[in-house]
Amino acid sequence: MLADYSPVRIQARNSVVDAHRVDLVLIGARGKVGSAFRRQLGNRQPALLSEANLDLRLLAGFDRRGFAFDTHGIVPESIDEHMPERGADDVERLMSHVGRHGGVRTLVVDCTASDEIADFYPRLLMGGMGIVAANKRANARSLSSYRDLQHAARERGVPYRYETTVGSAIPLLGPLRDLRLRGERVISVQGVLSGSLSYILHRMHEGCLFSAAVAEARALGYTEPDPMEDLRAIDLSRKLLVLAREAGFAMELEDLVIEPFADLDIASDDLIPALQVADAGWKARIASALEQGERWVVLAEASREGGRINLRRVPAHSSFAQLEPGQNLISIRTELQDRMPLCVSGPGAGVEITAAGVLSDVVAAAAHWTRQD
Numbered sequence: 001m002l003a004d005y006s007p008v009r010i011q012a013r014n015s016v017v018d019a020h021r022v023d024l025v026l027i028g029a030r031g032k033v034g035s036a037f038r039r040q041l042g043n044r045q046p047a048l049l050s051e052a053n054l055d056l057r058l059l060a061g062f063d064r065r066g067f068a069f070d071t072h073g074i075v076p077e078s079i080d081e082h083m084p085e086r087g088a089d090d091v092e093r094l095m096s097h098v099g100r101h102g103g104v105r106t107l108v109v110d111c112t113a114s115d116e117i118a119d120f121y122p123r124l125l126m127g128g129m130g131i132v133a134a135n136k137r138a139n140a141r142s143l144s145s146y147r148d149l150q151h152a153a154r155e156r157g158v159p160y161r162y163e164t165t166v167g168s169a170i171p172l173l174g175p176l177r178d179l180r181l182r183g184e185r186v187i188s189v190q191g192v193l194s195g196s197l198s199y200i201l202h203r204m205h206e207g208c209l210f211s212a213a214v215a216e217a218r219a220l221g222y223t224e225p226d227p228m229e230d231l232r233a234i235d236l237s238r239k240l241l242v243l244a245r246e247a248g249f250a251m252e253l254e255d256l257v258i259e260p261f262a263d264l265d266i267a268s269d270d271l272i273p274a275l276q277v278a279d280a281g282w283k284a285r286i287a288s289a290l291e292q293g294e295r296w297v298v299l300a301e302a303s304r305e306g307g308r309i310n311l312r313r314v315p316a317h318s319s320f321a322q323l324e325p326g327q328n329l330i331s332i333r334t335e336l337q338d339r340m341p342l343c344v345s346g347p348g349a350g351v352e353i354t355a356a357g358v359l360s361d362v363v364a365a366a367a368h369w370t371r372q373d
């Protein structure tokens with residue numbers, strides 16, 4: 001289970017240098033994104049050491065059921081077999097323990113969809129730990145708690161990155177931040193921001209039934225752990241809120257007008273059969289749009305005045321209607337890019353691509369610390 005992690009010195013340009021060590025604590029370690037992240041981390045560790053002087057060690061990993069912790073570092077792929085059961089209060093103990101793990105820079109990587117874990121962020125940042133999150137919850141709370149997190153990270157000089165929370169691995173929040181730093185005011189953002197809804201609608205326009213399309217999106221790892229969060233546009237509203245705030249709009253959830261994609265009252269463990277009640281209705285709506293040369297898309301948009309999410313019919317030749325299944329497209333209008341808005345596009349969901357985005361954030365977070373040395 002343990003890797004041989006003696007202190008690492010590496011050969012670089014005819015001299016020997018110490019690698020920059022960063023310890024990782026992975027939460028949601030055996031979830032879909034967490035597992036893919038571990039595989040990718042394990043594959044990249046040697047190259048990151050030799051090419052970027054980064055010694056990224058997996059110090060701890062845990063999920064709802066178990067945890068593993070070793071000060072020497074854990075081989076990322078070994079967690080599946082070696083994760084003793086955890087007790088109810090272990091998260092609290094583990095977080096305190098990690099906080100005391102003196103001297104070494106520690107980065108908490110949150111691959112859960114958990115409010116309980118998001119509650120720890122202020123303490124982690126104020127305690128000098130960095131955070132990389134695929135979890136959207138913390139940034140989608142009140143504007144003041146969003147700002148407090150930004151402030152805590154800045155004050156303590158620790159990295160806080162969450163690029164994958166909007167548009168998966170599409171570079172979106174970073175470029176938005178760059179626009180703001182150079183003083184370019186964003187006027188509005190608009191786009192197809194949900195990977196699962198993009199996939200489901202695309203498949204329905206190809207003739208797939210609604211319930212079957214949802215089942216496919218779930219099997220592909222595009223949906224949230226609870227797919228109803230996608231269908232009710234709850235996940236999408238979190239994304240829009242984060243995107244709007246990163247664009248510089250002082251936005252609260254109440255400023256968004258949200259039309260759920262499918263507002264079914266389902267309290268069943270057997271979700272897919274329960275969704276079949278909506279199959280016929282969707283079939284008719286899709287047929288009617290196609291007959292008129294149109295397609296349905298779920299658009300999310302925000303400006304300083306507010307935001308909205310709704311299902312719309314758009315001409316079949318328009319950019320939003322032409323997306324591949326699961327693809328996102330975001331158009332950003334700024335003072336300097338108004339007539340020709342800045343557009344970014346790419347896969348909006350998917351386990352491997354999201355894990356790759358998390359790994360990019362981890363590397364960027366480690367590089368943030370490296371620059372302070």
Ligand SMILES: NC(=O)C1=CN([C@@H]2O[C@H](COP(=O)(O)OP(=O)(O)OC[C@H]3O[C@@H](n4cnc5c(N)ncnc54)[C@H](O)[C@@H]3O)[C@@H](O)[C@H]2O)C=CC1
Binds near residue numbers: 027063223
């Ligand atoms: N699948 C995708 O395309 C994308 C996913 N994300 C985000 O990634 C996150 C993870 O998604 P998945 O891997 O699909 O979910 P998942 O359900 O497969 O995994 C979640 C993991 O978190 C753990 N967990 C939940 N609550 C916990 C708690 N209180 N303490 C410790 N562990 C806890 C679970 O045990 C599980 O290991 C979600 O926040 C999702 O929104 C973000 C961008 C894209």
Ligand SMILES: N[C@@H](CC=O)C(=O)O
Binds near residue numbers: 164197223348349350
């Ligand atoms: N459920 C999300 C996945 C990424 O956050 C989506 O459908 O976009």
